[in-house]
Amino acid sequence: MSVGAREGLERLSFHQLTAPAWPIAELARGCAEAGVRGVGLFRRNVEADGLDQTERAIRDAGLRVTSYGPVGFFASGVDADGATRDLEDNIRCLDQAAALGAEVVVAVAGPLAGRSADLGAARARIASGLAELLPHAVSRGLRIALEPLHPMLCPERSTVCTLRDALDLVETLPAALVGVSVDVYAVWWDPELPAQLVRAGERVLLAQLSDWPLAGPADRVLGRTMMGEGCIDIAAFVVRLVAAGYRGPFEVEILDRDLAALPGREILRRVIDSYLRIQMPSPTVA
Amino acid sequence: MSVGAREGLERLSFHQLTAPAWPIAELARGCAEAGVRGVGLFRRNVEADGLDQTERAIRDAGLRVTSYGPVGFFASGVDADGATRDLEDNIRCLDQAAALGAEVVVAVAGPLAGRSADLGAARARIASGLAELLPHAVSRGLRIALEPLHPMLCPERSTVCTLRDALDLVETLPAALVGVSVDVYAVWWDPELPAQLVRAGERVLLAQLSDWPLAGPADRVLGRTMMGEGCIDIAAFVVRLVAAGYRGPFEVEILDRDLAALPGREILRRVIDSYLRIQMPSPTVA
Numbered sequence: 192m193s194v195g196a197r198e199g200l201e202r203l204s205f206h207q208l209t210a211p212a213w214p215i216a217e218l219a220r221g222c223a224e225a226g227v228r229g230v231g232l233f234r235r236n237v238e239a240d241g242l243d244q245t246e247r248a249i250r251d252a253g254l255r256v257t258s259y260g261p262v263g264f265f266a267s268g269v270d271a272d273g274a275t276r277d278l279e280d281n282i283r284c285l286d287q288a289a290a291l292g293a294e295v296v297v298a299v300a301g302p303l304a305g306r307s308a309d310l311g312a313a314r315a316r317i318a319s320g321l322a323e324l325l326p327h328a329v330s331r332g333l334r335i336a337l338e339p340l341h342p343m344l345c346p347e348r349s350t351v352c353t354l355r356d357a358l359d360l361v362e363t364l365p366a367a368l369v370g371v372s373v374d375v376y377a378v379w380w381d382p383e384l385p386a387q388l389v390r391a392g393e394r395v396l397l398a399q400l401s402d403w404p405l406a407g408p409a410d411r412v413l414g415r416t417m418m419g420e421g422c423i424d425i426a427a428f429v430v431r432l433v434a435a436g437y438r439g440p441f442e443v444e445i446l447d448r449d450l451a452a453l454p455g456r457e458i459l460r461r462v463i464d465s466y467l468r469i470q471m472p473s474p475t476v477a
Numbered sequence: 478m479s480v481g482a483r484e485g486l487e488r489l490s491f492h493q494l495t496a497p498a499w500p501i502a503e504l505a506r507g508c509a510e511a512g513v514r515g516v517g518l519f520r521r522n523v524e525a526d527g528l529d530q531t532e533r534a535i536r537d538a539g540l541r542v543t544s545y546g547p548v549g550f551f552a553s554g555v556d557a558d559g560a561t562r563d564l565e566d567n568i569r570c571l572d573q574a575a576a577l578g579a580e581v582v583v584a585v586a587g588p589l590a591g592r593s594a595d596l597g598a599a600r601a602r603i604a605s606g607l608a609e610l611l612p613h614a615v616s617r618g619l620r621i622a623l624e625p626l627h628p629m630l631c632p633e634r635s636t637v638c639t640l641r642d643a644l645d646l647v648e649t650l651p652a653a654l655v656g657v658s659v660d661v662y663a664v665w666w667d668p669e670l671p672a673q674l675v676r677a678g679e680r681v682l683l684a685q686l687s688d689w690p691l692a693g694p695a696d697r698v699l700g701r702t703m704m705g706e707g708c709i710d711i712a713a714f715v716v717r718l719v720a721a722g723y724r725g726p727f728e729v730e731i732l733d734r735d736l737a738a739l740p741g742r743e744i745l746r747r748v749i750d751s752y753l754r755i756q757m758p759s760p761t762v763a
Binding site for chain 1: 589594595596600627628629630631632633636638639641642645665666667668669689692693694697708709710
């Protein structure tokens with residue numbers, strides 16, 4: 192068995208935010224050599240590296256781009272850094288996703304501006320923002336996956352915090368075009384998760400993995416840990432997803448300051464080891 | 478109008494964790510002199526001050542004890558400090574609550590021990606733990622209010638994180654004896670909150686107020702802020718509660734390291750000012 196065809200890695204995708212300082216050409220080569228077939232890409236990093244250079248690195252390595260983004264920021268039109276993210280900007284992000292051949296574009300609701308959080312009004316803006324963006328995705332052959340973030344990031348980054356809520360928002364739109372991205376780190380605590388995964392069915396366009404530290408995250412954003420080092424029952428999540436019909440990739444996205452400080456190859460090695468220790472119900476890619 | 482009958486404070490209760498270093502005798506006197514009629518008491522602080530001394534201070538000041546606790550820790554039988562909290566220990570807490578004349582005993586699910594968080598098993602233990610404790614509360618004339626904590630504290634302090642979940646757990650038990658405590662800080666982000674407050678009706682035995690900082694909490698436990706300084710629409714919460722039939726007190730419980738460092742009287746002054754700025758739909762106590 193060659194390194195590039197390592198068994199059990201068929202559905203693994205490596206999100207670049209897990210190794211944010213790893214130059215994209217090295218990251219792509221490292222993934223391919225380790226037998227990882229897909230990567231998740233983050234807009235800000237891609238723009239810093241250059242879209243063309245990123246596209247070339249991914250193509251040369253023969254990788255899939257399992258996700259790109261985020262689009263969205265519908266709630267108040269600004270991103271977490273306060274930059275404006277209007278429809279034109281979201282369309283530019285779709286153009287980038289199309290250029291990269293991304294399979295799914297992730298959408299986040301975005302922060303709420305202003306002092307008082309009117310969640311009902313935010314919700315209406317998110318629904319209309321999604322509907323407005325959708326034709327532009329369709330014309331580029333892209334599917335959008337709305338991702339609930341953990342409630343501790345409400346209203347800083349998202350007012351959509353549960354799978355139920357994300358499904359409520361997308362289910363009036365065509366299932367072939369719009370679904371959800373389920374990051375287990377964001378939703379694992381929810382007793383409704385098993386039932387909502389069943390409800391979601393084919394709406395799940397992307398699954399992301401990381402773990403919740405036993406002592407709680409030290410940082411609201413950068414406080415995740417490696418699968419198996421926290422308290423989430425990752426295998427149970429994977430089994431439920433697969434039972435509900437999910438056939439897509441498992442993107443590992445571990446936002447962790449300490450991990451990010453390690454060399455890229457070491458991060459990838461740890462991700463692969465951790466991933467292979469999960470008892471996966473089926474290694475088959477759709 | 479005397480200081481002790483200040484208008485608009487009829488339903489305000491001051492939780493002692495808002496000023497954790499304020500000696501109980503001074504706290505009780507300070508509240509009474511400011512026209513605050515109720516206090517919420519925390520078991521660890523009461524045990525440090527002495528139960529008898531606390532009871533005397535509260536009685537001398539003519540205050541209500543709107544809540545005492547927590548009991549619970551059903552999920553793994555230990556509290557946040559790792560101390561054992563079994564049935565006998567919970568009964569001791571009920572005895573203390575009875576001695577203090579507490580109107581409501583707050584229950585929290587407690588942390589999960591062990592590496593993997595089996596939420597289903599925890600749930601079963603919480604349900605049976607509540608049912609087991611209930612007769613001991615009834616025989617002491619006490620009502621128990623299960624309080625969901627924010628999901629960022631799962632599984633560190635509680636696996637019950639939404640009002641829906643808390644209601645699911647208590648609604649098989651008699652409404653006259655068991656209900657919920659709704660701390661707006663824990664549940665404000667939940668798009669289901671309005672509907673679940675209606676569902677809760679008379680099950681809401683206690684309401685707690687504080688605010689979510691605009692930039693997010695700096696600490697998972699001690700990161701709250703004063704009402705009006707964060708992004709929660711407190712007035713809308715109060716209106717919904719009252720519309721759903723709530724007639725009890727509004728306990729202000731602001732766990733904040735910076736606030737706690739101020740003198741007790743200054744903390745109380747700020748709490749009263751902040752509370753009076755909320756547009757309360759009705760100042761009447763039940």
